[in-house]
Amino acid sequence: MFFESLVVSAVLFAVGVAGVLLRRNAIVMFMCIELMLNAVNLSFVAISRYVGIEGQLFVIFVMTVAAAEAAVGLAIIISIFRHYESVDVRNFRLLRW
Amino acid sequence: MDISQLVFYTFAGLAVASSVLMITRRNPVYSVMYLVLTLFSVAAIFVLLEAHFLAALQVVVYAGAILVLFLFVIMLLNLGHEFDPDIRGKFWWVVGFGLGLVLFAELFVLARSVPEAPESDLLARLLADQGAVGMVAEPLFENYVIAVEVTGVLLLVAMVGSVVIAKRKV
Numbered sequence: 509m510f511f512e513s514l515v516v517s518a519v520l521f522a523v524g525v526a527g528v529l530l531r532r533n534a535i536v537m538f539m540c541i542e543l544m545l546n547a548v549n550l551s552f553v554a555i556s557r558y559v560g561i562e563g564q565l566f567v568i569f570v571m572t573v574a575a576a577e578a579a580v581g582l583a584i585i586i587s588i589f590r591h592y593e594s595v596d597v598r599n600f601r602l603l604r605w
Numbered sequence: 606m607d608i609s610q611l612v613f614y615t616f617a618g619l620a621v622a623s624s625v626l627m628i629t630r631r632n633p634v635y636s637v638m639y640l641v642l643t644l645f646s647v648a649a650i651f652v653l654l655e656a657h658f659l660a661a662l663q664v665v666v667y668a669g670a671i672l673v674l675f676l677f678v679i680m681l682l683n684l685g686h687e688f689d690p691d692i693r694g695k696f697w698w699v700v701g702f703g704l705g706l707v708l709f710a711e712l713f714v715l716a717r718s719v720p721e722a723p724e725s726d727l728l729a730r731l732l733a734d735q736g737a738v739g740m741v742a743e744p745l746f747e748n749y750v751i752a753v754e755v756t757g758v759l760l761l762v763a764m765v766g767s768v769v770i771a772k773r774k775v
Contacts, residue, residue, distance in 0.1 A: 522709035543643065582771075583770040586682070
């Protein structure tokens with residue numbers, strides 16, 4: 509199950525990347541980032557079985573950072589929505605090239 | 606094929622299928638629901654990989670707290686109905702899935718180059734000695750206690766920051 513878990517993790521990460529490229533809704537792009545973080549967690553856990561407990565400890569830190577990132581990101585999305593009445597990334601031109 | 610492998614393939618298939626459904630549904634509420642399904646399946650895979658505490662944490666923190674936050678924001682902004690179709694056109698489908706495939710190929714080659722799983726399973730002995738929580742908690746609060754404290758500060762900063770950002774200007 510070791511190699512198979514790494515493959516599942518790779519598939520989930522690739523799907524997350526495809527989702528970020530495919531969607532325009534900022535909230536769904538955020539969810540795809542969470543999916544990518546989770547794929548990395550899965551490979552950490554799979555490797556920790558043979559390398560040591562440290563892999564699982566890093567997963568705890570990744571989860572904490574993901575929670576903080578979700579809170580701050582959603583606050584940014586709310587304040588953008590107040591300004592533009594939309595969460596479509598096409599409307600956010602200010603920081604683009 | 607024994608039963609645990611069967612369970613593993615079931616949940617792996619469920620995770621991949623629901624993640625693909627997540628990025629292709631037009632309604633963001635459905636996307637959140639499929640993401641919950643994906644995270645639950647990953648939690649089941651964690652159980653099979655003998656990370657019982659992390660599986661519980663995954664269900665409580667990810668599926669319970671973070672996804673509820675997403676759902677809450679979607680409901681707050683009233684995006685559950687009258688949403689604009691936000692999936693990009695044909696060109697971006699090709700780019701997105703092409704890049705995803707390339708990335709998957711790279712990661713697959715990388716995973717193949719990982720040395721074969723050694724015979725001795727380190728965690729099984731730890732799990733029998735200290736239990737599911739103890740084997741995570743003991744190194745976490747002995748070797749990594751500074752990191753835990755710093756993470757607590759990070760959470761505080763994130764909380765204050767999100768309150769300040771989302772606050773209405775007075």
